[in-house]
Amino acid sequence: MSAASPGPRRIVVVGGGIAGLSTAALLAEEGHAVTVIEARDETGGRAGSWERDGFRFDTGPSWYLMPEVFDHFFALLGTTAAAELDLVPLTPAYRVYGEPAGSGPGEHIDVVSGRAEATALFESREPGAGERLEDYLDSAADAYDLSVSRFLYDTYATTEGLRDPEILGRLPQLAPLLTRSLVRHVESRFSDPMLRQILGYPAVFLGSSPYDVPSLYHLMSHLDLDDAVYYPRGGFTEVIAAIERLAVARGVEVRTGTAVSQILTGADGTANGVRLADTSELSADVVVSTADLHHTETVLLPPDQQSYPERWWRKRTPSFGALLLLLGVDGELPQLAHHTLLFTSGWRENFDAISGRDAHIPDPASLYVCRPSATDDTVAPEGSENLFVLVPIPADPALGRGGVDGEGDAVIEAAADRAIAQIAEWTGIPDLADRVRVRRTIAPGDFERDLGAWRGNALGLAHTLRQSALFRPGNASKRVPGLYYAGGSVLPGIGLPMCLISAELVVKRLRGDTTAGPLPEPAATA
Known part of the structure; x- marks a missing residue:
């Protein structure tokens, strides 16, 4: 424990996604007693997992980038990414298809790191x-x-x-x-x-x-x-499992299926615990919320304690929304690499459709397809393929929610049908729709309901200039001493590596460390 730290404290972490689990692990390493409270039945948050009929899908992040950030995080816990994960370099890093000029597949190129x-x-x-x-x-x-x-x-x-x-x-x-x-x-x-x-x-x-x-x-x-671009064998759920494993080994208690309804403060205004949905209370010396910042500020805190009230959010920009398709497909799909991108020729029009004044689901869309079964034989039955499709769409819960086997809202399922048809045409898989055996869609309405995501966004606050670096919400409440934040809505930003860094920023806050660089790594033991 740092000499600047006042000693072990009882800390409650709200949210069991990667930000919550990594914050808990680092704080437990510092000697604090940490409890993680997760509303859903499983940890992972946006980096979740879903299984059906022998297919296992990641429901969120699928690119393992910035490996040195993962290396540094694991080093702070006395281990290595290589020891905790089975990382596979991808060749090609990804494949790109352009929009076809006529009938038949579009031009494609492989990008090798x-x-x-x-x-x-x-x-x-x-x-x-x-x-x-x-x-x-x-x-x-x-x-x-x-x-x-x-x-x-x-x-x-x-x-x-x-x-x-x-x-x-x-x-x-x-x-x-x-x-x-x-x-x-x-x-x-x-x-x-x-x-x-x-x-x-x-x-x-x-x-x-x-x-x-x-x-x-x-x-x-x-x-x-x-x-280089890597893939953790077993999927990104293995990243979550590794971090949770390290947290629990350090004494962290992880409670799932338990929602927080309020962050509590004492007579002096300092955070001193949380109230759960069943009205029970859990006391603490420090509270760290890794839930969506809008939810934390406007739902878990009363107006007089909000650093970022509703009027602040009216002037901010969410990340894009997303239509996710989880597809279990019979037969092989060599037309797709592990990562495949489809780019429309109407590049500006595509982005205007997502975030312009007349926002709507673009058609055709510049979209992304992940085929982890190209690299990992554990995510699909033999002879089948696992596809994760991400279509960037407006961050608007009114577009609807997804479902299993086409049972989502009509607008969402129609957009999913178009995405499948587009992939089939552009990549030369004419029978793709007929080969889909497992299908689930996830949409902005699901992000709002399941993750408390502001406006149903998929990632957090977009990285515009006025929402980056010192202009991004910080990791400590301006109104409530003892309340800290981590996750994709706060410093430093969006993505798994950024969430790991945000956890470290909480540690730096508690230490009183104002340096600009990463924390020193402990000396490696023989």
Whole structure:
């Protein structure tokens, strides 16, 4: 335990997703007594799991990126990602299909991670693009290293990190990256439509559009083109299981099927426990909510204790919503890689449909297909395939909810039918619909009902400029001492690695650590 820590405390963590479990594990490692309260019957949150007829589906994240963040997190707990997970590098990292110009499948290319492979691909499609990609990836790697060392692990409890001379000296280079959109940054360098889309689509992983996120996020291309893409065998439920296992081994109590109805405060206004849905109470010295921030603020706290009241949310931007399809398919599907992306030719129109004034489900849509059965024989019966399809759609619960075997709301099931037909046509699998044996849809109405997600969004607060870094909600309540936050709606942002970092930011808050970088890792034992 850090010398700056006042001693062991009783801590209640609200939410048993990756943010809640990782926060609990790190706090237990610090010596605190931690209880996790999860409303659903299973842990995992957005990174959940569903099984039927021998198929096991991840219901959320499916890209294992930023491996060094996972490595660092596990190192803080005295272990390694390699010891806890069976990580498989993917080759190709992903496949991309363009919209067909006529009948038959669209053009497709395989993207292989590695600088040499990526530059060769770009050069093969656009003379001179290989050299320009070298410069682009150099800049992306530099921005990524700067983000990890100076921005992502900063609580912004003080301006100490922002006043660092190295940061101030970089302002002339950083300013254009913060004020110019990612799409402008890409289009000023490359002409080939598919190459532009490869570099722009990572904005979706940030819950937004390449037209809306700042070009600083070109750093995402360092992850898939320069670095590598991995898959944890057994699925992302294995990541959740590993973190929960480490938490429980440190004494964390995990209670599932138990909803929190209120965060309690004492006479001095300090958080001192939670009230459960059955009206029982659990006392604590510290409360950490990893539930959706909007739910935490507007449901679990009274108005006078809300740092982010409803009027604050009216001026904020949620991540995209999502239509998820979990499909168990008879026979093999070699037309699809482990990760496959389908890009529409109407790129701007696609994103306008999702977040413009006349928001609607795009048709056709730029969508994503994960085929984990290409890599993992545990997720589908022999001779069958497991498909997870994500269609970015508006964050609007009024669009409806999904269901099993086509029993979701009509708008959602019709959109799912269109997505299946699009995949079939664009990738050359004409009988795909006929081969679907297991089908489940998940939609914004489900995200709202099951996860308390604000406006039914799929990921959290979108990474627009005014919702990134110091402009993003912090990890401590402004109104309630002893109340902290972690998860995709707060610092540092969206995605599994960001949730691991947000857990570490809670530890830094409790330690009183205002440094900008990651916590020191304990010395490895022989």
